[in-house]
Amino acid sequence: MAYDVLVLGAGLAGLCAARDLAAGGADVVVLEARSRVGGRVEQVRLEDGRLVQLGGEVVGNAHTAYQALVAELGLTLVPSYVAEPGELTYALHDGLHVGDSPAFFxxxxxxxxxxxxxxxxxxxxxxxxxxxxxxxxxxxxxxxxxxxxxxxxxxxxxxxxxxxxxxxxxxxxxxxxxxxxxxxxxxxxxxxxxxxxxxxxENLRVAEGSATVALRLAAELGDRVRLGVPVRGVKVAAAGCAVTLDSGEVVHAAAVVSALPVGPLRDVAVEGVSDARLESLHRQRHALAAKFVAAYDRPFWRDRGQNGLTESEGVLGSSWPQTDDGVLSCLVPPERIAAYLSTDPRFRREEALTELASWFGPPALEPVATFERLWGTDPWTQGYVTQWQPGDVLRVGPLHGTHEPPFYVCGSDQWVAGYMEGAVRTGRGAASEALARG
Ligand SMILES: Cc1cc2nc3c(=O)[nH]c(=O)nc-3n(C[C@H](O)[C@H](O)[C@H](O)COP(=O)(O)OP(=O)(O)OC[C@H]3O[C@@H](n4cnc5c(N)ncnc54)[C@H](O)[C@@H]3O)c2cc1C
Missing domain, CATH: 1.10.405.10 (Guanine Nucleotide Dissociation Inhibitor, domain 1)
Structure with a gap:
């Protein structure tokens, strides 16, 4: 059986593309490697009912495609941590400073x-x-x-x-x-x-949970999303495309929409598209990062006049409160990921909490739960967000974010600045181009 369109990857981009394609009358199936949808948006629920975000969380004023999607799905945007009372913390090599302006200025x-x-x-x-x-x-x-x-x-x-x-x-x-x-x-x-x-x-977040956006999209698509089917090869031709799965199964369609991050895409053998396009895609790279989340029973940092937002020169590069109920997100930046990964996993939690305690005091040592997500080394992400090193804009070139029908590309990497906005915007853009070409 041949479908109209195969969408590779069930992150926000792939789910948005598939939803619009289905709404436009296309027979579409999404092929996803993981056993869950959402890709870089992922959430878990604590025993006390609170949702914890392990991936993308907040959006801003220019993220208009994301905001429109949230409204379409009947979800709600509310102010993010920028509404948190208190002041920013600078955790510098030479000391801690609480105040919205850098201590060393x-x-x-x-x-x-x-x-x-x-x-x-x-x-x-x-x-x-x-x-x-x-x-x-x-x-x-x-x-x-x-x-x-x-x-x-x-x-x-x-x-x-x-x-x-x-x-x-x-x-x-x-x-x-x-x-x-x-x-x-x-x-x-x-x-x-x-x-x-x-x-x-970063002034807005979805009240129902950022990953709920992906879950709602997937619910609308129902059994059009196949989980646990990593894609290994794509053959593109005007007469029809063939996608080979890890299992050896070959799935056929008139067109393919790749919504894979640029890292995992390198591991997929793509034939039938121009060398220039492949080079443009393969020239893109990600910043490698990890996320550490500590959930507390309350936002105790407020007691010391801190707003939970930190810019740090330590192994954890930042922190911010996910909501106003005591869940703190931290990122390990690409320049420090080696220091983080070289630590025995059994001690990483303890070391991360010790670092948090140096910013916010002893209560930071007693979370109700912690989570670690190594996005940089995750085989289905191989990164975190797009990174453009000097020379990369010209190396990737004007093919960035464009299509070579019947091969379409989308995903946050294909927008100017990554983000969930990039995923939604390019996913919907790819669907509309594919539908326009029938
Ligand atoms: C820790 C973290 C924090 C972030 N914070 C924010 C934030 O606050 N705000 C914001 O806007 N953005 C944030 N981002 C970025 C944002 O989450 C992503 O840009 C966006 O979700 C990417 O969506 P996508 O659909 O393009 O890619 P992905 O979500 O990565 O989806 C790609 C999908 O393809 C699948 N896949 C990979 N390889 C294969 C294969 N071979 N076969 C089949 N399927 C495959 C993956 O499993 C995945 O489901 C953050 C990201 C991370 C990791």
Whole structure:
């Protein structure tokens, strides 16, 4: 039997693509390697009923496709941790500081930060996120790291340190290993066009749980989603496509939508598409990261005037409260994942809690539950979010996010800036292109 479309991967992108394809009348099946849907959005329930997010959690103002989907599914967006009372914690090599402005800033650093912000916004205004390659200085800006640019515009060492802490707090790559053009492209999708800002990028979350979005999509698709069927090969041809599963089974369809992250896609033998397309896909890479979550019986950090939000120079690069009921998320950034993974797994929990206690005090040592998710080494993710090293925007090139019918690509990696928004936006985009071509 041949389907109209096979969708590879049941993350947000694949589920969104399949839902729209089905709604458009296509006979579609989703092939998913794991025994669950959702990919990088995943949640578990504590014994006391609280939901804990182990993957993607929050969205921002520019995440309009995600916001529209949430409304369609009858779910609710509420303010995220940005509404949490208290102040930010800086956990620096030379001490802890609670306060919304970095402890190491002198008046000259505040002036430098304002100048850097203004210069960044002015440059950001010149970049078209859909076509950064057409920028007159695309090659120069792509070759330069964010660190290079900061030095060029005279950012003080303290400003560079604060920006590095923020980058690693997000578990993005170091400023020294991030293409300036990629950061400009990412920030050009916002209305403020400034450097990354929590209030702009992370101010909303789904009240019913971020992974509930994927579960609702999957419920609508019913038995159109096949779980536990890793894809190993794809043959693409105008006369029909064939997808080979791990089991040896071959499934046929008129078209294929790949919603696989770029890491696992490298392990799939794809034939029948141009070398240029494959190179563009294979040039993409991820920041490798891990997530550590500690659930407490209450948000005890408030007792010390802290809001649970941390930017850290330690092994854990950041923390933030998932909700207002005591669940704390932490990310291990790519630059520190080696230090984390080299620790015997039996001691990682203890070491992570000790680090949290150095930020928030002894109650941090007594969670009701902890969770660790090694996304960077997970075979079906092989990363965390897209990372663009200097030169990568030009290496990946303008084929990024485009299709080669009957082979369509989607997934957060195929949008300018990753995120759940990228998954929803490109998943729905791929479905609409495939439907338009009949
Ligand atoms: C810890 C963490 C925190 C994050 N925080 C945020 C956040 O706060 N806000 C935000 O917007 N984004 C966040 N993100 C990013 C966001 O979760 C992802 O960008 C988005 O969910 C990716 O969706 P996707 O469908 O493109 O890919 P995925 O969710 O990775 O889905 C791909 C699917 O393909 C499957 N697959 C892989 N290989 C194969 C194969 N060979 N055969 C069949 N199936 C296969 C996988 O199992 C998976 O289900 C976070 C991610 C992580 C890991």
């Amino acid at each position: 002198e008046p000259a650093d505040h002036a430098s930060q304002a100048a850097v912000e203004a210069a960044f916004t002015a440059l950001c205004d010149t970049v078209d996120p859909a076509d950064p390659w057409s920028h007159p200085s695309a090659a120069v800006l792509d070759r330069a790291s964010v660190g290079d640019w900061l030095r060029l515009v005279g950012a003080t060492p303290a400003v560079r340190r604060a920006i590095e802490a923020a980058q690693l707090g997000l578990s993005a790559g170091s400023s020294e290993r991030t293409s300036m053009l990629s950061l400009l492209r990412k920030c050009a999708v916002t209305t403020t066009r400034g450097l990354y800002d929590y209030d702009e990028w």
